[in-house]
Amino acid sequence: LAKTTQPISMDSYEGQEVNITCSHNNIATNDYITWYQQFPSQGPRFIIQGYKTKVTNEVASLFIPADRKSSTLSLPRVSLSDTAVYYCLVWSGGYQKVTFGTGTKLQVIP
Amino acid sequence: NAGVTQTPKFQVLKTGQSMTLQCAQDMNHNSMYWYRQDPGMGLRLIYYSASEGTTDKGEVPNGYNVSRLNKREFSLRLESAAPSQTSVYFCASSEFLRGPEDEKLFFGSGTQLSVL
Numbered sequence: 483l484a485k486t487t488q489p490i491s492m493d494s495y496e497g498q499e500v501n502i503t504c505s506h507n508n509i510a511t512n513d514y515i516t517w518y519q520q521f522p523s524q525g526p527r528f529i530i531q532g533y534k535t536k537v538t539n540e541v542a543s544l545f546i547p548a549d550r551k552s553s554t555l556s557l558p559r560v561s562l563s564d565t566a567v568y569y570c571l572v573w574s575g576g577y578q579k580v581t582f583g584t585g586t587k588l589q590v591i592p
Numbered sequence: 593n594a595g596v597t598q599t600p601k602f603q604v605l606k607t608g609q610s611m612t613l614q615c616a617q618d619m620n621h622n623s624m625y626w627y628r629q630d631p632g633m634g635l636r637l638i639y640y641s642a643s644e645g646t647t648d649k650g651e652v653p654n655g656y657n658v659s660r661l662n663k664r665e666f667s668l669r670l671e672s673a674a675p676s677q678t679s680v681y682f683c684a685s686s687e688f689l690r691g692p693e694d695e696k697l698f699f700g701s702g703t704q705l706s707v708l
Contacts, residue, residue, distance in 0.1 A: 528697065575691060578640045
């Protein structure tokens with residue numbers, strides 16, 4: 483299983499764009515990159531997934547370079563409600579094989 | 593559409609007591625999971641059930657038992673609670689359709705358990 487490394491915490495002011503980078507140097511050919519978001523006192527929820535290049539949805543964008551050894555979750559113009567822990571996962575199917583690390587704790591400041 | 597429902601939301605036990613955490617999903621998912629989350633530890637998989645009638649150990653199964661009662665329900669039992677089992681417990685479900693590109697985990701809102 484590919485090991486992921488992401489910052490433990492980040493602070494950002496409201497209205498700024500936030501980029502959280504995840505390193506996964508030993509990603510396998512079949513692996514996907516998936517991000518989950520967890521608000522305090524709630525279970526995590528899926529926000530975005532990609533295999534290569536760029537993926538965008540209504541919540542975030544995910545940038546994956548050609549070598550796929552890292553990925554960047556981009557949150558546009560964050561608000562206080564984006565304060566949460568963000569988990570980067572690398573996997574190829576079957577969540578029983580996935581390890582959730584400690585994630586990146588994003589604190590949005592007024 | 594409720595998604596994944598866990599009961600109870602809070603529970604306080606004394607050491608040695610037993611209890612069962614209930615989980616039900618209404619999305620017709622085959623796979624279900626139990627995780628625990630401790631401060632600074634992230635989420636750790638206790639048990640999972642890939643389909644009705646099957647269960648397998650995850651990373652931290654000691655002290656727990658599970659039952660996949662039917663496709664909807666997956667319960668977690670603590671036979672003799674210990675203070676080390678004080679944690680927040682999350683149930684989740686997923687469905688593997690065509691491939692990983694389709695599979696997402698859906699979590700319940702959690703059970704906060706304290707063992708005194």
